[in-house]
Amino acid sequence: MSSLRLATRILRPVPVRHFSTGGGGSTKSSNLPFYLGGVGLAGLATYLYLGGSPSPFSSSPTKTKPKQDKSALDPERFLDLKLKAIEPYNYNTARFVFELPNGGAALSPVTSLVVVRPSEGAEGAPVDKKGNLAVRPYTPISSPDQEGELVLLIKKYDKGVISKYVHERLQPGDTLAIKGPISKFAYQANEFDHVALIGGGSGITPLYQLLHHALNDSGNRTRYTLLYANVSEADILLRDELAALERAHPNTFRVVHTLDSPPAGWTGASGYVSRELIKAHVPPAKEGNKIKVLICGPPGQINAVAGQKDGMKQGAVGGILKELGYTEDQVFKF
Incomplete structure (x- = not known):
């Protein structure tokens, strides 16, 4: 915004x-x-949806869109998602739009989160006290059935390890490792x-x-x-x-x-x-x-x-x- x-x-x-x-x-x-x-904050669920219906004026029916029965994300392992766009929101917050694999949808249950960390080998990647790549949870603001995109609204905090990294280091075309969805309420x-x-x-x-x-x-x-x-x-x-x-x-x-x-x-x-x-x-x-x-x-x-x-x-x-x-x-x- x-x-x-x-x-x-x-x-x-x-x-x-x-x-x-x-x-x-x-x-x-x-x-x-x-x-x-x-x-920040939300597991894995099945959300079925069909696309299109035959036209009464067409000689051949419209093809039914294949149903997606599995999330494009993985709750057990991190996937490197490409940053598609950064949309500034206010003075310290922006929408970060990531591409989902194969144009799929997250299929997240209501109030579910994802866990993010820098991709392996990323320049300037922050680490925790044990030397592992730092991780943080975020709740997507995109709809669970939104195809091809996952949107995170991330506020930059002065002491925010991941939020500073995302705001200061990531550019469109870069990747961020994301795991989920993980159900909460x-x-x-x-x-x-x-x-x-x-x-x-x-x-x-x-x-x-x-x-x-x-x-x-x-x-x-x-x-x-x-x-x-x-x-x-x-x-x-x-x-x-x-x-x-x-x-x-x-x-x-x-x-x-x-x-x-x-x-x-x-x-x-x-x-x-x-x-x-x-x-x-x-x-x-x-x-x-x-x-x-x-x-x-x-x-x-x-x-x-x-x-x-x-x-x-x-x-x-x-x-x-x-x-x-x-x-x-x-x-x-x-």
Whole structure:
């Protein structure tokens, strides 16, 4: 996305409260500690699709497109994918478009990630403390059935080993080793009445992947609310895409933006995702198994809102969500 498009976006008011059990606006406090680390996030699935149908005016039927029953990626080994294009998004983020082998599709389950590392022998490739090529997880923003391309939205962090490498070293024609897809949250359509998604910075990617899939399902009945925190307005990722989903699905999707450093005239929330903000926009814990809260963001945000993860395990619910009575069954941390 060009800087011109970013500068001309229309600010939208924060939605009114629907689930508040008490008064109070959002608390002003710094989001900055939440954005010092990068995040990223999602297994292997079968997605069948057919192309074309016979024309009633044709003497011969249109050939049926062969179905793809296997991902173009491999969850067990890294494949070197050629970088097709770099599309600048804002001052520190870009879309990196990679070519998938043989024009295939990733066929990723909802909320699945890929793991990336430099290709063997790549110049300037970063390594970990053991001398192995550094790896990081990312959640694609391209559709699972998008043919021939895999798109990663990567934000450059000052201390981001892979993000700096990708931004500073890769050029179209170069390759990056990618393995996946790897499933994260086990999404099921209409499993819950309401799903609240809490995101920070580049942690928006798995949440967007789920929203894009669920809301574009004509059979969806679940309501979704996204609380999305960033340092500044320029840091908001996928803003246009989220706004488009909100316009298309006004009865089932609502976005609440909150900024650490809001500009003059900002009508959204300010500060981090607070107790007051959650109470105002998320159904209460007493709703039980009718609701689910998903959170993805830098470790500081996850710790403060939902409690620290236990390595690869979820860990106990802590932070604000524990204070508000939410249980392990109601919360998922990416």
